[in-house]
Amino acid sequence: MPIRYHPTDFNARDYKKEVMGELTNKRELNALFLIHGYIEAYLFDLLFYSGRGFLDKDSISEKVKKDVQRLGFEAFLKIHLILNNIDKKLYDDCAEFNSSRNDFAHKIITINIQDEETRNGIIKSVKDGLGICKRVLRIYEKAVKKKSETIAKSRFILGKSKLGQAKLG
Amino acid sequence: MVGVTDKMVCKKNCKCNEEKATSKTLKKPKRQDLDMAKEKYIYAFDPSIKKRVVFVVRNGVAVSLVTGRRFRYRPRR
Numbered sequence: 201m202p203i204r205y206h207p208t209d210f211n212a213r214d215y216k217k218e219v220m221g222e223l224t225n226k227r228e229l230n231a232l233f234l235i236h237g238y239i240e241a242y243l244f245d246l247l248f249y250s251g252r253g254f255l256d257k258d259s260i261s262e263k264v265k266k267d268v269q270r271l272g273f274e275a276f277l278k279i280h281l282i283l284n285n286i287d288k289k290l291y292d293d294c295a296e297f298n299s300s301r302n303d304f305a306h307k308i309i310t311i312n313i314q315d316e317e318t319r320n321g322i323i324k325s326v327k328d329g330l331g332i333c334k335r336v337l338r339i340y341e342k343a344v345k346k347k348s349e350t351i352a353k354s355r356f357i358l359g360k361s362k363l364g365q366a367k368l369g
Numbered sequence: 370m371v372g373v374t375d376k377m378v379c380k381k382n383c384k385c386n387e388e389k390a391t392s393k394t395l396k397k398p399k400r401q402d403l404d405m406a407k408e409k410y411i412y413a414f415d416p417s418i419k420k421r422v423v424f425v426v427r428n429g430v431a432v433s434l435v436t437g438r439r440f441r442y443r444p445r446r
Contacts, residue, residue, distance in 0.1 A: 207431070207442065210410035210423065248422060254437040260418045347434040348408065348425040354437075 210344075215333055219326060228322040229304065229313065235329035236273075236301045239294065242333070242340045243276040244269060249343040250283055252350075273298050285339060293332055300325045411442070 215238040222231035247268065248255070271279075277294050280286045286294075304311065304322060311318055409426040417436040424431040424442070431442035 207411040207413035207424070207444075210412060212412075245422075248420075248435045254433075255418060255435050260435075262419060265418065265420065344410065344423050344434060347423075348410070351425060351432055351434065351437070352408075352427075 215337075216330060219330060223323065223326060228319050228326065229308070231326045232301055232304060232322055232329065235326055235333055236298070239297075239329065239333050239336055240273050240276070242336045243273070243280060243294075246280065246285060246336075246340050246343055247276070249340075249347045250280075250285055285343070286336075290332070290335055293328070294336070297325065297328050297332055300328070413440075 215235065219231045219235045219238075222228070222234060274295070277286070277291055277298075281288070281291045304325070313319065411424050411426060411431060412421050413424045413431060414420075415422045415424075415433045415436055415438055417433070417438050420435075422433055422435045424433050426442050429441060429443070430439055432439040
């Protein structure tokens with residue numbers, strides 16, 4: 201009986217289609233928060249594929265996971281910059297986009313969303329975000345592929361060695 | 370030709386030497402190349418760290434990129 205973990209396809213989510221859908225329906229703020237969410241999710245998840253080797257439940261407890269997630273967008277950016285996962289240009293662009301998003305989010309009850317100038321400002325931020333997300337996703341996919349190549353070379357996972365057989369759970 | 374004996378000529382023109390040379394130079398495709406061609410990526414729950422992560426699927430087996438945990442994967446039709 202195969203074990204089921206409710207899997208979904210890696211390419212099932214299309215951030216561009218979803219964000220453009222929100223813009224088309226004149227939900228600019230939704231589009232902004234959505235693209236920001238995608239970028240943050242990719243940056244957080246990228247942490248798990250950046251290291252060498254494999255993690256186990258002792259090194260990545262529930263508390264560690266929650267504490268890391270709580271760090272937030274800016275901290276993720278700094279970590280990836282130090283790890284050399286992203287370059288300074290991307291770091292600066294992400295930081296600027298995050299600042300713009302926070303601006304709109306924190307002033308949400310004071311801004312006039314019906315105002316043409318405000319809407320255009322949000323649309324511009326969304327378009328910047330789409331470009332940033334494309335670059336972040338490229339780095340994310342590269343990290344995933346690199347980790348996958350490591351597994352392909354690993355004799356433990358292929359179960360070729362006796363030690364590998366003992367390690368497999 | 371000076372220095373060339375019958376034995377040397379025979380070895381040079383003999384077909385069995387060609388066959389030997391072919392079998393030595395024939396390269397088998399690397400396992401890595403075969404594996405990479407059949408892989409697919411999915412998101413699935415990894416119970417080791419209680420998080421949905423990327424799994425690479427090869428030959429019906431999904432392997433977590435984070436913990437190395439694996440399970441048999443059969444896509445829904």
